[in-house]
Amino acid sequence: MAGPARPLPALPSKWDIREKVWEYLEASGLAEFPRPVRGRIPNFKGSLQACSSLGELDVFSRAREVKVDPDKPLEGARLAALQARKTLLVPTPRLRTGLFNRIVPPPGASKEILRRCATSQGVKDYSVPVGLDGKAQVDLVVVGSVAVSEKGWRIGKGEGYADMEYAMMVSMGAVREDTPVVTIVHDCQVLDIAEELLGDHDLTVDYILTPTRTIQTNCKRPKPQGIMWHKVSSEMLGKIPILRTLRSRERQAGKDVTLQDEHPALANTNRAAISDEKATAANSHVESDPVNPKSQGSATTTTVYVGNLPGSLRVSELKSALRELQVIPVGLKWQGAQHRAFLDYSDRGTAHRAVSSLQGLSLGGNALRAELARSQRSRGQGEISRHK
Structure with a gap:
């Protein structure tokens, strides 16, 4: 006679996975400035080598306009876009003052100036803001990750900005359903991630670049189709001015823009x-x-x-x-x-x-x-x- 069934072990949560990656990067000596990496999209030894593989992707060669997140480990990806004379868009940190900045190097910029343009300070010094009506048409999206699976499931640092940026680009018409998404991580950040951990607002990736590998995920899971207002809190709306503008436009277009914590009676x-x-x-x-x-x-x-x-x-x-x-x-x-x-x-x-x-x-x-x-x-x- 069979004994009582044992309860299945709980799946590791997204936070469990983040903590595991952050701790391993620090303990193994792979973490790079800025330190500590906990709470960040972590910079790692070999990030420039991983970023250099971006130029080998056909989707990069065909792209005219590339959006790259401002995280330190993606500095090499921003440089690759500038050296290839792509239009480079970088989201404003935490979306405080808008959605994008377009990096505009000075005429005849040397390699050294382009390297500076790719840094966080260079983004401030050599950029112009792109508004909602700036007609951006992004051909390739490059995001940072804390962890990612070979199937394309991605875990960020937990604040939801990369997911929100993508959803806002969809709402603006800046990306299409087939716009490829690339992430760049250390090999140790490529882990098994249960699909059950993903929400319908989570961004998936099509390519993973590491210092030693290029992985095409062939991910079939649909990407977010726009801003899911029922998952946006009043707190986030208060922090992101451009989100308030988008909400006003979508309300005028007749869309339901009720927030997560909004209810007529409450x-x-x-x-x-x-x-x-x-x-x-x-x-x-x-x-x-x-x-x-x-x-x-x-x-x-x-x-x-x-x-x-x-x-x-x-x-x-x-x-x-x-x-x-x-x-x-x-x-x-x-x-x-x-x-x-x-x-x-x-x-x-x-x-x-x-x-x-x-x-x-x-x-x-x-x-x-x-x-x-x-x-x-x-x-x-x-x-x-x-x-x-």
Whole structure:
């Protein structure tokens, strides 16, 4: 008679994979400036060699306009585009001031000037902004990755900017369905990644360049077909001005542009929660005051306690994990010094999903503890002190 079935081991999460790559690059001596590589698209020994393979790709030879991300390990790819006299577009960091800058070397630029143009400082010194109406037509996209599989599944650093850039290019008509996507990584960053970890907003890649290999993924998974507004938070919209412009245009075109945390009955509550989150991130005494009436949720709020947060973890990393797990709270009380956070949810079902998703999740090398708060904020007493 067969014994009880053993539970299947949990798949490593995207954060588990990121941590594994960052840790290995540092421990093996492969990490290059800027250090530490944790939290970044990592630079690595051999990045220039990997980038040099870009010129051997037919898709590069045919391309007239190439978009390359601003990450340090892609510096060689930006140089290759400039040396080949391609039009080089580089996204503005974190999309703060627009979407693209076009790099314009001075007339008769020497090899040394082109090398400078390919650096982050050169991008600032030799570029002009390209607006939404700049008629960009990108023939090749080059992105950085933390990890990638031979099937083309890609994992970035967790903030979603590469995925968002691509979705915005689709909305602008700057890329087509068959526009190839290349990523450039170290060989150790090519890993098995379960397709179940991918969302429909995740960008896949068609070519992987490493210091020793060129991999054509033959990926058939569809790339994002535009901005998925239901996955965009009010926080991200607030940070990216060009995203607000695109949303206005798509609303006028009759598209549904309802945000992830928007709901007619909760719109004012969510706006207040976002403002409260920004305030509490800057004022730790407000976060840790369990009887401050301003810090109490409504009677319908369900609060999740998250403990064992590593001291090095940033609130942005926890937010990124929550976005990936699709359990974004309406409010977040961050208490990094106490290695904990409290997440407020407007419905109990989402709170339970958050507990299931976060319990045991590895962030920064720590397995998180997650549970429903023993006393809900709506009762106005003692929730935080019970978790000391």
